[in-house]
Amino acid sequence: MNEDSLIIKNNLEHIKWEQLSELFLEVGWNNHKVDRIVKAFENSQIVAIGYIENKVIGCGRVLTDHEFYATIYDVAIHPEFQGKGIGKAIVSNLLEHLDNISFVHLTATTGNEEFYRNLELKKHKTAMGRYLNLSLEEEYLD
Template sequence: MNIEYSFDKRPTAEQIIKLYDNAGLPRPTNDKERIQKMYDSSNLIVTAWDNDILVGVSRSITDWVWSCYLADLAIHPDYKKGGIGKKLVQLTKEKLGDQSMILLLSVPTAMEYYPKIGMTKEDRAFTILRTE
């Protein structure tokens, strides 16, 4: 398996929706326009491809010098345990450089994953939840 990683190759909304649905990532995949806007408004996206199949994505919003919110990390279930998620986070950090930290809110099912790839669990986050 030869996975290609890219900062420039942007997936279509349909490809993103298919990946999120397959990965079980709770996102508004029934709303193509909203998914497209999420990607149009993000300024650091790393994708993983098996030929023309989107198998992984890291979608972030950052100021490049202080913080980066890693909003989505999704891996197709057929490609899990292959190091793709770890590589996507590593490439995200490399692109950011040393001045910026990475923050994320994990889905409950991934809480055990992030420490395995070198992330530190934090207990000091606060949220105002969306209503839609």
């Protein structure tokens, strides 16, 4: 597979949900069951699915009110394709759809903060959150 053949689709037509679920497993997101992944992506206003040779190798999604706020979720790139510009292409694709949005929020996975800084996202000083999963609470919340 060649990263130069990356195609990003902003719809869920013909998506193979099993491939998206496998991607989540490949990046270590083991608590995401396929039925919940389907619901999350179908309920999102904007999606970006990265394909190489018809195989899902990256993704991201957005929830937004289309006026003031948007949040980017589930940016995941298959480990074989990390560091090749695919994550940047997917996040840039999502941000292009959010040009008129005043505030775009994203929670970076631990260790990936610099990647998002390079895309001109900045650390939020007053963000608050709640996690039902205690291990995520310990990782992300003060």
